[in-house]
Amino acid sequence: MINNQIKESIKNNSEELVQLRRTLHSEPELSFEEFKTTEFICDYLEKLGISYRKTNPTGVIAEIKGNPAGKTVALRGDMDALSIQQLNDVPYASKTDGKMHACGHDAHTSMLLIAAKALSEMKDQLPGNVRLFFQPAEEVAQGAKAMVAQGAMEGVDNVFGIHIWSQMPTNKVSCTPGPSFAAADLFTVKFKGRGGHGAIPEACIDAALVASSFVMNVQTVVSRTIDPQSPAVLTIGKMVVGTRFNVIAENAEIEGTVRTFHPETRDFIEKSLTQYAENVAAIYGATAEVEYTRGTDAVDNEEESAKLVQQVAAEAFGPDSVYNEKPTMGGEDFSAFLTKAPGSFALVGSGNPEKDTEWAHHHGNFNIDEDALATGAELYAQYAWAYLNK
Structure with missing residues (x-):
């Protein structure tokens, strides 16, 4: 089910993945103000030769085109920051007072970029197409709706998203069928x-x-x-x-x-x-x-898609990586995509007490164990490969 070329590509680009996340972390932008982040993503996609279009006012929809007769799977990563003062002292801290990536969206964007790189290197082998959503304004629950209104889900057969989760151990993956976010x-x-x-x-x-x-x-x-x-x-x-x-x-x-x-x-x-x-x-x-x-709306993981995530995680990272995190009463606007196609939303653990990364999301001390970045990037890419090859 998994693709060894993808695994090798993620491994070879792990240092770049960390650097991408740190760059994005140091330059946070609030919901629908992600103009520099949008340009950063577009520049990176151009270097990879991946076609894209911008959404209004911010955000990017890109497409890795494999076999045009195949299905289309969409991968989503959000990119907005929060109006929070960063409290922890890290070399890549926010350069803007009162703004911080305190929920992991910097990680989601960087993971999706490296996943896109891995998939673009093997696009001729893809039995379908991979659409990439670099979504703005998740924190105000408006970005997914805006992208859907601008045609993001047209022709999409399945959609998959990831959220870094500080309340789970690093590199664990949770994606259970049924409601996961309220x-x-x-x-x-x-x-x-x-x-x-x-x-x-x-x-x-x-x-x-x-x-x-x-x-x-x-x-x-x-x-x-x-x-x-x-x-x-x-x-x-x-x-x-x-x-x-x-x-x-x-x-x-x-x-x-x-x-x-x-x-x-x-x-x-x-x-x-x-x-x-x-x-x-x-x-x-x-x-x-x-x-x-x-x-x-509630994020309700479609059973077949959620089980595919579990299978991919077990094969890519070992059976012990599959975790059963209980549903949260927190909200997530990924649900807007699920109204248009079946799909699932996974959590990737980044909590590590030795690295002080168990702080709650939306806290000024929030940080992630960067070892989780490669897990998230590979899960994005391996899920797309597995779905298209079903």
């Missing part, structure tokens, strides 16, 4: 009461009291109305209420997020949020306005 939604609730002097509460409707009651009661949507075997998380992350210590608040605004795996659970919570807000407001004589925004 649907991630956000909501805003605005309560309107009647403000007034803090010494005259009988003339007022206290929006702070209404909002507080909602925060305490809305958790029962999950704890008392959802099947415990259908995972769901409802989090209130922000509440703004009041203007002064002796003024009863007229307005309160709450923001939060909902994470689910199953569509029916998602639908139920969305409906219940409005019911709870309106009924709590009615108890106090206030009004409520709810805005519910669906973000990313």
Whole structure:
């Protein structure tokens, strides 16, 4: 199933792979601002002779053309950074204060570039085509949708993505059938009461009291109305209420997020949020306005594709490399590609306590064990080869 030429190419380019990642790490760009990163990728692809086109405003879609009569498999690597101050002291630290690759997207881009190099060296042997997505704006859950809207998935038969994962041991590979990342939604609730002097509460409707009651009661949507075997998380992350210590608040605004795996659970919570807000407001004589925004869908690994990833990993890196990481309630906009074709999303471990790379994603001390880069690059390329040769 695996191709030894790919394995040898990744091995021979492992030093370049590390350097690519360090270069990208030192020059982070935020979502839809990845202009230099886009040019960096285009320059590299031109040197490899791989055709590509830019997407708007940032991002690149490239194609390694083998047998035109064969299938097309797509490989995705995201490339945006975060508004986070880098805290760890490394030689390749971010050159821009307040911006950092704190989630591993620099690794994804560099791994996909080296995978592209390996596949381009053997394009005449490919029984199909490999499409490459260098995706912007994953962190704001808009980049995958933008690429799909610009034709990224047209003619694609299968799609595969990778995420470096600091919570797994270095070089372990996890890709289980079924949900792996949750649907991630956000909501805003605005309560309107009647403000007034803090010494005259009988003339007022206290929006702070209404909002507080909602925060305490809305958790029962999950704890008392959802099947415990259908995972769901409802989090209130922000509440703004009041203007002064002796003024009863007229307005309160709450923001939060909902994470689910199953569509029916998602639908139920969305409906219940409005019911709870309106009924709590009615108890106090206030009004409520709810805005519910669906973000990313759940990443649901197609069974055949996920099992192919496991088989490829076992053959390429040994049976012990296959790991069973539990699903996360985190969101991933890779799901937008899965609405257009079957596919799977794998995790590649990069956590190593000896190298201090077990920090949580989105932390200022986040870093990766660079030994995992070659594993990710080879997994990209070997999966494409295995799928096209099925």
